[in-house]
Amino acid sequence: MTGDTRKKEDQELIDKACKAYGIDKKYVLGAVVDRKVRLAVTAVIVTHGGKKVKFSAGDKVTKLTHTEVTGEEEAEAKKTFFRRVADGLQEFRHRS
DSSP states (O other), X not given: OOHHHXXXXXXXXXXXXXXXXXXXXXXXXEEEEEOSSTTOOEEEEEETTSOEEEEETTOOOOOOOHHHHHSSOOOOOOXXXXXXXXXXXXXXXXXX
């Protein structure tokens, strides 16, 4: 296996891992492919949020939260307001 072929395969595995975890490329702090065990090639990714994840082809994973990926707090939760209507109170969400 040539070096170019291996680099391409490594990049494809990293891309699959990012897609599986829901990580945008701009939030990847570092990524490497671990080939210590011949049968289990694993991509290791560190995000700007400080989350370190491992991925092997075919793994079932759960997507990361916005904070785990970006390191930024999620937007403030939408507040629920009530307004008086003729037959009582009506609930609605504030749009920002």
